[in-house]
Amino acid sequence: MSREVCRAGAIALTGLEGTAVMVEAAVSRQLPGMAIIGLPDTALAEAKLRVRTASAQSGLPLSDHFITVNLQPADLPKQGSGFDLAIALAALAASGRLPGTRLGETAHIGELGLDGELRRPAGLLAATVSARELGFRRVIVPEQGATEAALVPGVEIVAARDLAGAVAWHAGAAGAWRVVPPTPRQERRAAEEADMSDVIGQPEAVEALVIAASGGHHLSLLGPPGAGKTMLASRLPSILPDLTQAESLTASSIAALGGVPLGSLVDRPPFEAPHHTASAVSIIGGGDGAGVHAGAITRACHGVLFLDEAPEFPRSVLDGLRQPLESGWIEIHRARLRTTLPARIQLVLAANPCPCGNAGSPDTAAECRCSPATRVRYLQRISGPLNDRIDLHLTVRRVSSALLGDAAAPTPSSAELRERVGRARLRATERLRGTAWRVNSELPGTWLRSAAGRLTRADTAVLDRALARGALTLRGYHRVLRLAWTIADLAELERPGREEIARALVLRGGGAP
Template identity: 70%
Template sequence: MSDVVARVGAIALTGLAGTGVLVEAALSNQLPGMAIIGLPDTALAEAKQRVRVATQQAGFGVSERFVTVNLSPAALPKQGSGFDLAIALAVVAASGGVPMERMRTTAHLGELGLDGGLRRPPGLLSAVLAARSLGFERVMVPEHCAREAALVPDIEVIAVGDLRGAAAWHRGEPEGWRQGPFGADVAELPDPVPDAVPDIAEVIGQPEAVEALVIAAAGRHHLSMIGPPGAGKTLLATRLPTLLPDLAPDEQIVASSIASLGDGSLTGLVVRPPFESPHHTASAVSIIGGGASAVIPGAVTRACHGVLFLDEAPEFPRTVLDALRQPLENGVVEIHRARIRTTLPASVQLVLAANPCPCGNAGSPDTALECRCSPLMRSRYEGRISGPLADRIDLRLSVRRVSSTIAVTDERSRPTSAELRQRVVAARERALERLRGTPWRVNAEVPGSWLRGPAARLPRADTAVLDHALSRGSLTMRGYDRALRVAWTLADLSGRERPGRSQLAQALALRGGAAA
């Protein structure tokens, strides 16, 4: 075994959480080959083939020796191809090809091609954030995704095009690598065509439903819509994100970190709230997240600080719907596996859409669309959404089909998303001012103990309508608190200092399914 043991810094991602990894490499006089130890997954174990060919193509003569690569800490499961660059440099350094002075203080992130070129690893932005928090002085990344790494402030970014460039930087050579600032040579994404941008003005004849969306957006309340096919439930749900204000700076970092787990490189932070609409055949893992060997964020995490829309909600498996209860309550998803434990963000606004019965015509005033479902069929269909999940929904909206007379209403009377977003922003600013000094920003985050405490307690004469509903069992304590949150949102939208009896009564009506 060679006396030289090279040690190179890298980052292991588990979900969005990063852990520092020390890639150790040593050469020995055995038959040529390579072994990678330290709980690598299949993609990482295959790195030995990529590294051997890439180092040979780059002109580093290490293929005639046996290389042992250890990933420390050895007990931490590691996955993905993002360790390729660190492994290759460790192998080259062990053979004396490059100096090792700056290798431990630099996080090396990149996947190797067989020609020695570098490709972007998934989760690059999350890895750079982790590197900064772990105390690394700099990160080395593929050149074409340097702008994404540069989105993280207070850490030096070294951009290299291939393995030769990475070695050149460590040797102190002037060519083959770049150092920030980045972005001037990266083409900006074209602005979307105005006609292609969704707008709530496209919604025809549903003023009550549009107002309910404004309430949901202002307080970030969960919403369910029940109505026959063709009533516009999907159209309304897809327009909700257009009413939401831009993400706060810390929310942009979280949303961008989640987006970076995909294949595409980011050229800027995610500013607008995300929108996810999984199909009703989706599995629990695809919705909640998880995986056997690697943690893959689900739709509830990808929609963090945005909207998760479940169309045809009763068609989703009962286990999938019930798995949403804990994320909706806590704003996080806890993934527990035999060797992996992590927490994923899931601060999401849930929107459910459902038909009133299997055929969709229950309660229709049109005799041509008479419902033919039996009471038992209706009961089973409604029961697919469990009581505990339904109790976490703040606004329950009944949506009816639009009549032909309403459809010809003057388009100028319908507000646009930009106009309604101004109301939402103003209401959120009032809530933010009221909640200043607390860890909450919107009414949906405020716990009931605070709303019922000295800081926000309402007169008993005003809350009598909620107290009566609670006493006769038509409202749970959780529902009581959620109705209070909606009432505060109604007060913020109307410019009132605190909600009165009318806002509390309206909040209770919206929770019970106000007609639209």
């Protein structure tokens, strides 16, 4: 009987944040049994039954004495069945069934079936990314999650079909295991992406979307039903550039939290459009004893979050977006849980001008019957502080029959617009080389006031007057400047001038460009 304390590496996920966990196992001279300590949840506490049965079924029975398993650090709450493999290997090493020389330098991620089969746990990709960042040299994963884990570069992936295969790898013997080569990133275009060429008769709105995509700006669409707000918003991701390697790993890790295995990285910006009856937790995110739950704002990270019929959302949900729009993060605080989730998104709000949707319509057949007070109350459901964080406020009109029949000037395709957006972003990237920012919407006020970003007083005169008379807050002032830089990048100008600033100010106020 081994009296040595054996340790196997594992990963504890809290949202997307991983913590290295050492699974310690020791055998003592007591009646047969097993105890797991170190703040396990119910699923993890039940691992002792799965581990004992799976070990016996694999022909590797554990010691007939008492085995104590400690999950270090002991004060960190741990959830899920992904610790099964590490617990089983540490217990087998303590029982003298396999050498423990490489257990501590390897991360083990996998759930055990009663027959010893290894199964993929939820969050496998995020756990593999965390293992690499925490310094593990290799990760052992279930065979059914091998392709997904191999998407992470810079770490050796060993795929085992069952517990016996993982034991064979540690013993240096042949068995049901293999080293998985890195999966090359596949450049692909999502076939289901809608194309901007479907849009008819909205050239101003399409150009506003190009500006929003080029600078990563938030956008508000106000207009009557049938004006095309939803169509426009749903096509914004199609003109955004492909995700970078880092963005792709983050978006893929978020997608994998749902438990669905990934065969390739997410390389196109995600699009989330929750219904207005969605709860605050489903949109913002939250946490409880079962772990952290990512909301729509996290699932849309590096993509677009679209809130259709925005005034119909609960006020608490809308105001909950204010902080993450500024920081790019959601902070989850609970009694025994604290973590952050990424939320770097482009927000698109769509709203009708009034409850009936016909306010301001030139069509006499669709006369608005809402009182002025009703219209004001309806639009005031979107608070001033949230509105102040929106860069472009666009009024969308219904398409007239004349425009509908005009096929001489078709809307550019998403591929053509995406090329324009790419060129504008490249100019911004070159200008911001050596800084922490990549797109104009991220520029802080300190850069805008610095020598590199400061514009002449003659160019900003119209903006200064708007600030002086209270038509703009200082936050709004900076957002107009960021918008002006994006307009200049699209026009391939070195710096924005009076014309670009005036146009940005009009877009900020809701007019057409």
